[in-house]
Amino acid sequence: MKLKIESMPLFLFLILSLFMSSSLQSDSNTSFLRAARAGNIDKVLEFLKNGVDISTCNQNGLNALHLAAKEGHKDLVEELLQRGAPVDSSTKKGNTALHIASLAGQKEVVRLLVNRGADVNSQSQNGFTPLYMAAQENHLEVVRYLLENEGNQSIATEDGFTPLAIALQQGHNSVVSLLLEHDTKGKVRLPALHIAARKDDTKSAALLLQNDHNADVQSKSGFTPLHIAAHYGNVNVSTLLLNRGAAVDFTARNGITPLHVASKRGNTNMVALLLDRGGQIDAKTRPTIFLICVTASFNALLFLTIIHPIQNGLSPLHMSAQGDHIECVKLLLQHKAPVDDVTLDYLTALHVAAHCGHYRVTKLLLDKKANPNARALNGFTPLHIACKKNRVKVMELLVKYGASIQAITEVRTACVNTIHGSFSHCSHTAAHHPESLCLPSSSLV
Numbered sequence: 472m473k474l475k476i477e478s479m480p481l482f483l484f485l486i487l488s489l490f491m492s493s494s495l496q497s498d499s500n501t502s503f504l505r506a507a508r509a510g511n512i513d514k515v516l517e518f519l520k521n522g523v524d525i526s527t528c529n530q531n532g533l534n535a536l537h538l539a540a541k542e543g544h545k546d547l548v549e550e551l552l553q554r555g556a557p558v559d560s561s562t563k564k565g566n567t568a569l570h571i572a573s574l575a576g577q578k579e580v581v582r583l584l585v586n587r588g589a590d591v592n593s594q595s596q597n598g599f600t601p602l603y604m605a606a607q608e609n610h611l612e613v614v615r616y617l618l619e620n621e622g623n624q625s626i627a628t629e630d631g632f633t634p635l636a637i638a639l640q641q642g643h644n645s646v647v648s649l650l651l652e653h654d655t656k657g658k659v660r661l662p663a664l665h666i667a668a669r670k671d672d673t674k675s676a677a678l679l680l681q682n683d684h685n686a687d688v689q690s691k692s693g694f695t696p697l698h699i700a701a702h703y704g705n706v707n708v709s710t711l712l713l714n715r716g717a718a719v720d721f722t723a724r725n726g727i728t729p730l731h732v733a734s735k736r737g738n739t740n741m742v743a744l745l746l747d748r749g750g751q752i753d754a755k756t757r758p759t760i761f762l763i764c765v766t767a768s769f770n771a772l773l774f775l776t777i778i779h780p781i782q783n784g785l786s787p788l789h790m791s792a793q794g795d796h797i798e799c800v801k802l803l804l805q806h807k808a809p810v811d812d813v814t815l816d817y818l819t820a821l822h823v824a825a826h827c828g829h830y831r832v833t834k835l836l837l838d839k840k841a842n843p844n845a846r847a848l849n850g851f852t853p854l855h856i857a858c859k860k861n862r863v864k865v866m867e868l869l870v871k872y873g874a875s876i877q878a879i880t881e882v883r884t885a886c887v888n889t890i891h892g893s894f895s896h897c898s899h900t901a902a903h904h905p906e907s908l909c910l911p912s913s914s915l916v
């Protein structure tokens with residue numbers, strides 16, 4: 472009895488000791504990882520000295536760097552990197568140390584990893600980026616740091632979720648604001664739905680619309696998300712907007728509709744969608760100054776009111792003729808756009824095409840029976856205008872299709888000479904002509 476009582480604990484102790492020491496010996500890997508998780512630099516270094524592989528990982532593929540990053544052990548992370556731990560090694564789920572630190576909100580470790588060349592936009596198995604993870608977990612400072620270091624918020628997960636979409640869904644308002652602000656380089660706050668429309672981000676748009684957003688919310692310059700989507704040719708988000716009640720013919724202050732925008736840009740699929748949803752094919756821009764989309768940036772389109780007096784009363788057909796978008800012109804005509812529709816100055820699409828020297832569009836319009844002798848308010852025919860702009864090929868074409876040469880002799884005989892190949896400068900004195908019809912076409916990103 473006595474023996475039993477005294478020897479039992481000793482026996483157990485021996486067993487336990489044996490078990491523990493054998494376990495430690497057989498798996499120094501586990502101890503190494505445990506030391507890394509605890510941030511015990513001395514111990515970790517000792518294991519490494521004794522030959523433990525720095526890439527040792529547990530069953531989920533987490534290695535010492537991942538564990539140290541997760542727990543925010545910046546100095547250990549530094550040591551491991553210095554000793555050759557690969558900065559972008561990934562777990563079984565494809566997460567790098569930067570993903571893990573971003574998810575855990577370990578700002579200092581994030582900073583260190585980025586400075587050591589970690590791939591800021593690395594995507595894990597399901598397409599998650601570090602930025603996405605930080606946004607999801609509401610780590611505002613990490614989001615800010617990643618954005619400032621080329622974190623790309625356009626990269627979506629496999630399911631199509633962007634960092635903005637997840638932040639919206641989770642209600643992380645500061646992160647949402649930050650993402651939106653950063654998107655416009657901090658200058659102007661854009662309505663969120665416009666951003667989603669620009670990116671064709673249907674997930675974000677759907678979430679915004681769920682949260683009581685009006686599908687026709689206007690930017691400062693009066694454009695709706697549908698205008699923006701039309702500009703960029705983003706059919707998916709446009710379909711969503713239309714399904715959620717966006718007005719297909721919403722007219723901004725200047726009378727411009729989404730169909731004008733799409734026609735002007737030559738986004739044929741968008742033109743098709745808008746026509747399909749009842750877009751008015753002969754909508755006219757208003758007789759006011761008109762914000763024309765010719766500038767080089769999206770911000771300018773929305774905010775810098777670059778005002779240019781142009782011919783008023785342009786239809787989508789005029790606009791696609793102006794942009795030399797032959798497929799759009801074709802589509803509009805197929806949908807019965809009146810080929811000789813006129814602006815307030817009685818300019819037809821043929822006048823516009825002739826002015827700009829768009830040979831193919833001119834030919835298409837003529838093939839579709841556009842009147843080669845249509846007269847604008849100032850009496851000019853397309854041939855006059857082509858002559859004035861020295862569009863020799865277009866002039867020949869117009870004549871071939873029955874444009875009256877006689878009509879222009881009243882302007883100047885030089886024009887006739889031009890038609891016959893002996894070009895001479897064609898500088899008549901009639902003042903008014905639609906110079907502004909040929910503004911350089913926009914090259915928005």
Ligand SMILES: *[C@@H]1O[C@H](CO)[C@@H](O)[C@H](O)[C@H]1NC(C)=O
Pocket residue numbers: 497498499500524526527528
């Ligand atoms: C420890 O990790 C190394 C390399 O990661 C591996 O080769 C070795 O088999 C592991 N040892 C044990 C006991 O799991």
Ligand SMILES: *[C@@H]1O[C@H](CO)[C@@H](O)[C@H](O)[C@H]1NC(C)=O
Pocket residue numbers: 623624625626627
């Ligand atoms: C950001 O990601 C998007 C989508 O993958 C890509 O189209 C775009 O070029 C990227 N931007 C930069 C600056 O790399």
Ligand SMILES: *[C@@H]1O[C@H](CO)[C@@H](O)[C@H](O)[C@H]1NC(C)=O
Pocket residue numbers: 671707
């Ligand atoms: C747009 O929708 C089509 C059809 O639903 C789909 O195949 C395509 O991947 C979508 N494009 C984008 C950019 O989401």
